[in-house]
Amino acid sequence: MIKVQKKYILAVFGLILLVLLSQLCIVKVPTGHTGVVVTFGKVENYTLDSGVHAKLPWQSIIKMDNRIQKETVDLSAFSKDIQEVNMIYTVNYQISKNEAMTIYSTIGKEYYNTVISPSVMEAVKTVSAKYTAEELITDRTKLAVGIEAELSNALSRYNIELVSTSIEDIDFTDAFTDAVEAKQVAQQNKLKAETEAETKIIQANAEAEVKRIEADAEAYVNETTSESLTPEILQKMYYEKWNGVLPEIVSDSSMILSPMND
16 A cells, blocks of 8 residues: 555656656747747857747747737927927837847847837937928928838848838927918919919910901901902992992082093
8 A cells, every 4th residue: 555655656746747847848939939049048049940849957948029010109300490290100020030049149038129119219310300391291201211211221230120111190380280281371372373364364365366366367358359459350340330320420620520431
């Protein structure tokens, strides 16, 4: 009976020891993560892919997320003409899977707060300062491209890939926004007035051109008609119109006017 109890105790003890050893010597790296191996505080120059792996009991495995991660931040900067710019900015980033051990050994797991967040703020401030506030409003694409290029270059030094970025919103002070709207309204009114004035000028020129053409045509007809009325034609026209009655008009010299003879 005592021997059976000892065997039972040894079996339980062995099972517990086996469980402990499995926990110490077997590790599971989740999908989308990279395992960084640390031996007595030293980061090894290799990593573990997702899956189940064996390790030494004195080794620890740091699980680094290598999936695309997203952060949206509220930022404040100044334009070239010293106007305050408030921006909601989104970044999608991913750490280099092959350099996960370098990132952990030089930056740690808090790489977003340590390098990404400051880099985002610096890129936004640097690029925003290159443009006036009005340029930032009218050409947001140029601003977005500039910030992304600046940020991508900064993060690549830390083995972090910038996947994509987006300016979700950009805003200015109420006073500046009102001034811009007033300017746009003034420009629209000016353009409308100029357009109306140009239309009137075009219409006036068109009417004047029509009158000139009509006058030229009438003058041409008169001139052509005048040149075509020879004495012979005039005499013929006279006979065609004459009703056969001699005129009884007497001039001052008491002469009766009669039709011309052939």
